[in-house]
Amino acid sequence: WLSYDEATDKVFCEICCSASKMHVPLPNTSRDKDSYVAFIQHGFVNWKALERLNSHEESNLHSAASHALAAVEAGVNIVAACSQGKQKQMQEARRALLTVLSSLQYLACQGHAICGHVDEEANLNQLLTLCADDIPELKSWLNCTTYKWISHDIINEMLSIMAYNVLHTLMKEIHEAVFYAIIVDKTTDISVREQVSFCFRIVKEDLVVEEISFWLLHNRFYLSTDKCRGQCYDGAANVAGHRCGLQALVQEEEPRAVFVHCLAHTLNLVVQDVAQSIGMCRTFLSLIGDLITLVKASPKCLVWFEKFQQEEDKV
Template structure:
């Protein structure tokens, strides 16, 4: 029969090994890295554990067991435990005071509608904190469904709706509708939850209306977006651009976030000569397909006009004035990573 001392030693070594596995998973998740690959032996988690074995003999001994608690199912369960611990910590930090909720829905690459919900509060040092509490899949984006999801998320965190003092959404009718929007449905239960149209969204709409309302700006930005896509769609054309002296590749132009378009326009105007020379070279190259050569020729003619250069310069000037406003609006936001697990793991073990 194993002695008490031997049993305690085995428990201590097992605890140390499991702590190493939890720490490895927390590190990878916090860095946004995938844990698994097609071949489990070459996954990021297994490679990280291989490195950890050098300083942790208990982990090396543990991984020789038949059950090592590193299967994909257990990895997912560990991640859920960490996420729950972080959410509980967030809930505890805001439960004693009033708070505001922010939500926005979007469709992911798989076509699934998801709602991102954040809490906004003020800590004891009077510092604003914005913390993501989760992504929730929804079957529809009606006001009733979205308001139910928000209230359910608060209920799961044991946050009283009576403590809600603010709502921040975009200007879509299902969110901001005066009578049947999400903000109106929540106000029926808590009238003190004041609705505020998202500042970043309003800024983006204002810039969009400004650009779309001026023909030279609108035409120049649309042409610039097509030209940037023309280069970025082909490694050969990007190589040609670098060959003519471009210091960096062209930045993509976001079709919806106008306040993020400054880097794209700046990359064109800072490499104006190289871009124009590349387009002319592509248009004159006999090996270029006729449709691509014609497109390059059209872009080159447009770049040689005063209207294009003036419109590009003016758009960049206007966007540079909105960028500080955008940064000022976002600077109080904080991001939650799984690294916060280390702050609560020992207290909740």
Template sequence: MDKFVVRKKRKHEDSVDEAVGQHNEEKESLVTESTDSEAIIEHIEPVQSVDAENSNASSVPKAFRNWEKQHPWLKLNTTWVDEGFLDWKHGLRGIEKHEVSTLHINCAEALANVKTANIVPSISSAKSKQMMNDRVALLKIFSTLKTLVRQGHKWLHHQSQNEILELMASTVLSKIMDEIRAVEYFLLSLDETSDVSRSEQVSICLRIVSDDLSAKKYFIGSFSTKNTSAETLFDLVKKILMRYDLPISKLRGQCYDGASNVSGKIFGLQSQIRQEEPQALFVHCNAHNPNLVVQDSVEKILFARKFIRTLKNLINFVRDSTKHIAQFKDLQIEAEKENDSSLPSLAAYCPTRWVVRIKSLKTVKENYAPLMQFFYDRSIDREVDSSISAKASGFFNYMGSFEYSLLPVEVEVLLVIVKMMT
């Protein structure tokens, strides 16, 4: 009888082990086929149901249902899947002991991470490859946009352009500020002007001297202001220094033009800054001084003043009309073919700095032949307005005069010398 009981018990245990083994194979096939970790957990059946179907009712105690409610992890624990559990008499004690084990705690943490974290992008090689390609494409877009902006072309929507350019400017400005903060002192340079819409703008530059004694000047930006009074400019300077974490105690120099709102000894900007930092000495802009000298000198010489004003009107006459520009470019192309050399475009006339006007003067000199042909064609063109024909005829006659043949050379020599000084 005892032998029969032992055999029957062994046969029952073998059937339970076989059922558990089949369940393990089903679980492994589910894990292999599924890529979603949450789907894996959802398809694994509780081990208790396998034991209940393939064993006697006495194999699993009825209290197991209550244990599952108190300890939900029983359905997923590897002890019940791989090794099995037969000591049901002390089952609750074994469950509580396993619950505080290192293996159980690590598995519980891993399961929580699987449920909360999205690990698909990190384990998907296709996704990683796509992200790398997107980064390369974005860098190409930035590089192309930077090149097109330098050439004056437009690409993409203007909002997209502005956003990308702002990102580039922010990165460059951040590196500049790191370099300025690294030195002991810096100098402030400021100038005010108006833009195309006649709005007041203030351009701010900072100058430093590096460890190898080389001077560097950085453009910080153009800032809109309601007016250019000393108080407004002083508030603007303080805000800029505060924004970029630059202490005014490190300011050792100020450089402006001769306008009273900035260079005034009592109420000027330089005076207000020196009240905050007495060591911030004011220096009149050396590049502005020669400009004023040349301006006053030319204004006193009648034929020189006439030449400068005619040069300005001549350039504007060609550049202010798209039709005129197209006609002039056609004449340029013909001249280039005849002389087998390239000709520069007419440079815009600078309304403020005389030194910059040397570029405009050189382009007019080099385009003498196509300009003469252009003005002659417009002067005899009956389809254009009479005022345009009259202006073109006046420019043609002036450029053909003896006076004009000498003045470009003399003015260019003067401007070259002034440019070297500045």
């Protein structure tokens, strides 16, 4: 494929020059631009760097030009051939990206850590390396030096998209329900940041009650209060107050949204009062706590307790 120009004492690539004269679309990366300038536009003259000849022969530019000329000799439409090659490249990249997404989804659903102390030890990278043995497209994708789409920012963005998709699916189910009730409570996480938990209670078409819980910081549901038939909170004044509490504000919008004081919270308050007032009850509850600690600390006792629970369930 080498063509020597005696007048300029330079070497050109005959295949690439022919493809360029035919206005064939050729790769346009930085490395391809160097080959284009050296072997098509100005000619190659650096005789001390003959390894550039092998480098050009293995380049995408030379390969694309060779395929284009072969297509012309075979009577194939060059544009169609390039389009087919591009479509194949897109399909391979799409399959590799879907594998990255499915691997990330698996780790997230199983509750496994995604990152490690170093990227090479991360569960995601190890899982992708394992999958690459059976998926050639993924292996070439991971060997890319310019992009892999597995950086920390990209992974966080993928997780956010998955979380939003789950939230959207659940909210669609709530929107399709005829009526719903809400249970709201708030707590603080390990970073002492307040979070609000929403639990929606809906009735399916087969009259089966289903509860859907969300832990939220900043989200909007766009739910109509016309379908709200119940609301349940603890005894705090900001939610249970009969004048300015949340339940009163909701009932102003929808009077049929009946407020119920959380029974679990009421039971907890009763147990606290009983334990403080009656010493025998306090001692009994302490004994129960010690028994639970003992069972959890002993593998044999834990196995025995699980068998006992299974027998109770059968009864």
